[in-house]
Amino acid sequence: MPRLLPITLLAAAALGSVAVAQMPTEKPGAMDVSRVTGGTYQADPNHTLVGWRVDHLGFSDYFGLFGDVTGTLTLDPAHPAAAKVDVTIPIAPVVASQGLHDHLLRPGKDGGKPDFFGPSPQPARFVSTSVSPSVDGLGAYIVGDLTLNGHTRPVAIQARFTGAGSMMGKETVGFSGRALIKRSDFGITTGIPLVSDEVELDLTAAFERTAGEPEPAAEPPANACRADKANAWFGKKATPEVRAAVQAATGAKSIRWLYPDSVVTMDYRSDRLNVTMEKGTDVIRSARCG
The missing domain is CATH 2.40.128.110 (Lipid/polyisoprenoid-binding, YceI-like)
Structure with a gap:
C-alpha cells in the first residue's frame, strides 16, 4: 500500500491538470x-x-x-x-x-x-x-x-x-x-x-x-396602443400637459400611469397603454401595451 500511494497521488495530480487545462482562461x-x-x-x-x-x-x-x-x-x-x-x-x-x-x-x-x-x-x-x-x-x-x-x-x-x-x-x-x-x-x-x-x-x-440551434421565427408584439409613439416623452415628468400629449400621440383607448410597484389587474389588452414612471419624481421611463 505505501508503494501505491505516490502513484495514486501522481494520477490525481495528472487528472487535476487536465481539468484545469480545460477551464477557460478568461470569463466567458x-x-x-x-x-x-x-x-x-x-x-x-x-x-x-x-x-x-x-x-x-x-x-x-x-x-x-x-x-x-x-x-x-x-x-x-x-x-x-x-x-x-x-x-x-x-x-x-x-x-x-x-x-x-x-x-x-x-x-x-x-x-x-x-x-x-x-x-x-x-x-x-x-x-x-x-x-x-x-x-x-x-x-x-x-x-x-x-x-x-x-x-x-x-x-x-x-x-x-x-x-x-x-x-x-x-x-x-x-x-x-x-x-x-x-x-x-x-x-x-x-x-x-x-x-x-x-x-x-x-x-x-x-x-x-x-449553440447553433436555429432561432424560432419571432412575431413582433402587438402594438395596438402605439406605445412606440410615447418614446418622445421618456425622461420627462408626467405633468397634465405631458399626459395629454401622450394620449394625443398614441391614440390609446385607455392609459394607466404606473409606478414600478403598482398593483394592477393582470388582464392583457393590446389597445391599453401602460406608462411606467419613477416613484417620487413621476419621470416617464417606459411604455408598453397591456
Missing part, C-alpha cells in the same frame, strides 16, 4: 447585450437560485435558498418586451441550520396545519405575463403569476441583465432580480407578526441553449 460571460441570441433557453438548475429573507422576532433574520430551478426563457433581442419566462422552483430549503430546515418542512401537529410548508410541499411556479424593458436596455420590470402553497398571486420582479456568452458549447445568459412578497398572500401565516409577513426574494438565474 460579459455584460454585452449584443452577445444575446434569440431563442428558447433552459434554466440551468445548478446555477439558478432563489434567496429568501424574513425578520425573526426582531433579533435576526431567517434566510436561505431554493435551488434546482427548471423552466424556460424565450428571448427575441429585437423585441425584448415579448420575452417570456416560465420556471418551477422546488420548495426544498437550503439553510444554514438543520433546525431551521426541519422547522420549515415540519408537518402539522395533531392533524393541524403545518408551520410553514409541510413535509412534502408542491413546487412553486412563476409564469410571466408582461415584460417592460428599462430605458438602458439592461433591466426589465417583469410581472407574472406566482403559484405557491396552492395560491396564485401577481408578483413583480425588478430584473437586471448580468451577462451573456458561450460555455462548453452552450449559449448562456444570466440575470439577477429582486422581489418582495407577503407570505400571508399564499396562506403561510405562521408567526406573523413575530416573523415578518414580508419576504425579500433575491434571484440569480442562468439560462442555456445549445
